[in-house]
Amino acid sequence: MTDMPYSIIGGGLMGAALAYHLASAGKKVLLIDDERVGRASGWNPGGVNPLHGPGFPGVMQDFYMDAFNQHLMHHGIIKDLSGIDFHHKVVERIFLANNKVELIALEKSLDFYNQLPNFSASIMDMNELSNFDDRISPNFEGALFTKGNMRLDSERFRLALLSSSRKLGAEILTGTLQEVFTRNKIVTAILVNGLKVSVSGLCMAKGAWENHPVDGWHPGYDLSIRPVIGDLLLVQSLGDPLKADISHGIKAVYQHDDHHYWIGGTRRESGILGPCTLSTKQELLRSVRDFLPGWKSFRVIGHSSAARPVSENELPVMGRAPSYDNGWVINGGGSKGVLLCLTMGRILTDLMMNKDVPTNLEKFSPRTLLRA
Ligand SMILES: Cc1cc2nc3c(=O)[nH]c(=O)nc-3n(C[C@H](O)[C@H](O)[C@H](O)COP(=O)(O)OP(=O)(O)OC[C@H]3O[C@@H](n4cnc5c(N)ncnc54)[C@H](O)[C@@H]3O)c2cc1C
CATH class of the missing domain: 3.30.9.10 (D-Amino Acid Oxidase, subunit A, domain 2)
Structure with missing residues (x-):
């Protein structure tokens, strides 16, 4: 099981940032994306702005600042690793x-x-x-x-995250998730491009396509993205x-x-x-x-x-899917996903590694998904 990759479905900013953090933590990663027309991460002005947005001022205030600081912390590393200038x-x-x-x-x-x-x-x-x-x-x-x-240039940043992840050992494939295989609350494998691949875990990072059904995936939440x-x-x-x-x-x-x-x-x-x-x-x-x-x-x-x-309350969503021990979701970037992707990817990586995360983040997850 340990040699099998963590699979991430979706190579927008959320999936790409999660791949980067998981790969940085030494985990084997397989990211699958089918390059849908109209994904948010490709066409946006790339504002990294911590002082405006849903929940500001208020519940998101500290989270936005932490997200901004994650950009300051990681931009140099991502640029050096990938060799891609994303013009921040x-x-x-x-x-x-x-x-x-x-x-x-x-x-x-x-x-x-x-x-x-x-x-x-x-x-x-x-x-x-x-x-x-x-x-x-x-x-x-x-x-x-x-x-x-x-x-920053959002599309170049997305490519830089994917390229950095690849340099850290992640595998990135073009394909569509067709089916999820589970046994006793454990995701064991996924079907992509007709190929069954055994996995250690699965994280959905499907952006606006979160609610599109996938055979075998019954996460026990209704995110209404x-x-x-x-x-x-x-x-x-x-x-x-x-x-x-x-x-x-x-x-x-x-x-x-x-x-x-x-x-x-x-x-x-x-x-x-x-x-x-x-x-x-x-x-x-x-x-x-x-x-x-x-x-x-x-x-x-x-x-x-x-x-x-x-998401329903316009706040980000990340955490474990209630039905599975190793099924996860990262989504709800809304109008702030460029700002939020690095900090959300980092927090979800910590959760997936069973590390402690600040308890005050639970309120950002609809239906208390974070520790489901
Ligand atoms: C016009 C506009 C302006 C914005 N401006 C800003 C801004 O200035 N600052 C800011 O912080 N945020 C901004 N945002 C928000 C930000 O762009 C999004 O929150 C963020 O890009 C969402 O990333 P994501 O990875 O969740 O989704 P997406 O980028 O949509 O990625 C989802 C990916 O999942 C893949 N996928 C879905 N289903 C499957 C499947 N079954 N199999 C394989 N792959 C699948 C898709 O192909 C896609 O690549 C803006 C958004 C828009 C649209």
Whole structure:
């Protein structure tokens, strides 16, 4: 049994980060992924931002900070191991406010930024905003200007995690999980591409496809992970670069690299994954024109609608499946999976190795899955 691999189903950021941590802990790993269209990890702006998101301020506050620190700790190692530069970088961001109510809401973030080392924030009035970048619409009330969050190229980061895992001995296969074989609460083998492979354990990291049934897998939980679709355009800027990421509500422009930007975002409960529809593209372009009317010289070079895997309470999910001694799940990254993947992968590795993990994490797991 000990010579058999821990199998991970799903090579998005969650599965890839788990593979990296398990392989770093000296475990034999087999990761299976079937490269579904619309996976979240490939098409997203790669924000590593611990001071916004579901449960912040509140239950997720410390967890987000721990997640951010895991990035600081592991980026150099992952880059060196994989040889892949995923362009991680500290960014500045402007959060626009349409009116006084929105501005007061943004002001509440000031203390969170200013009390952290390497983070800062201030409020800008319209004069300061137009001096900063006169392409921003003059019709706003003001803005929150922040420094300290990070951004990375999410797809390159995913590939770097997979490559690092491989260098540490993990095997990565393209294929679909077809069946799970169990005996007396133990997962003994999986069927992939028609091949039966004996395993030491199994972790589902299937993102928005978590609820798709697999023969033989009856985990004893109902996670209700739902796909919340986010649409993004990738554009090439032909003029002067923008001086910061700029957003109004969930609509935003994020820098991708020196010449490319993401235009997002949306939250749709249904729709088609893959290339954006024409009307979605038009909606995104309209929204950017509303807050950045002076930014005109760019052209769309790519677009995608991808599925955020969102749990019922919008919080992450990780732990042992109640029906099995060696069956696990890692999911619920929602809109924060880039930030969360390394810390979730580390915690789940500790759980799988029967190491102690902080007990206060149990509240993040729907149906107390963590120690099921
Ligand atoms: C538009 C958008 C913007 C976002 N922005 C940010 C951001 O700025 N910051 C942030 O922190 N997070 C962000 N996120 C969230 C983040 O991208 C996700 O939470 C994270 O990528 C989820 O990773 P995952 O591995 O759980 O899922 P996915 O990336 O969807 O991966 C799941 C994988 O499982 C595989 N799979 C499924 N079923 C099977 C099967 N039966 N057999 C084999 N393989 C299977 C699929 O092929 C897929 O590769 C954003 C998401 C979107 C969509």
